[in-house]
Amino acid sequence: MKAPVSRDPVAVRAMFGRIARRYDLANHVLSGGVDFLWRRRATKIVASWRPRDVLDLATGSGDLALSLQRRLPEATITAADFSPEMLEVARRKGVAKTILADALQLPFESGSFDCVTVAFGLRNMADWDRALGEMSRVLRNRGHLVVLDFSIPTGALRPAYRFYLHYCLPPLAWIVTGDKAAYDYLGGSIEKFPGGGEMLGLIERNGFAMAAAQPLNGGIATIYTATKKI
8 A cells, every 4th residue: 555645745754854863874774875976977967067056955965065075176066955964964065065954945146156056855845836836936047957856667676666665665774774664654655655757747837848867777767957947
């Protein structure tokens, strides 16, 4: 049975606050370490654009922001999240510039960034259209968007992945974090999150053009890229 999914901001913030201390360990264990490779791929894409100002939205514990800092030492990387507990973890790990911010109402002037990245965060936001609209607003003309998130694979891998997602991942997560409910939520949220063409359409109707998808590891995660419309 699929877990019920609620993207209520208060509940989501509380959930991430509870698991912040063990969030990294859970990610690395439950993904078999492949999440490092996914962020490395996203970082390489961003670096190819040579941005000066990057907003890493829903930065969480800061893994992508740190990867961007290392790859783009001349750029300013702003790491934003609405969870103070997550931001504290990110700061302890060395993220240089953090800000407490709600993705649905960003505290930045329009046209502030060359690139916006969001890794495993858009899925948890209460209003995907509004969040993407805010990302478009704070980007400069021809600025770039990168969305990295989980997706449901197609083909033979699909049933095995769904079984892992709903029946294996929650008890494993309970062992690692002590919070099984948070990972019951994870499976349900991935099932509800649009993927493929549906996600490309969602991105393009909110201020972006040339949206493209790069499936990773058979489609269990996907990198979406797009450019702000002029």
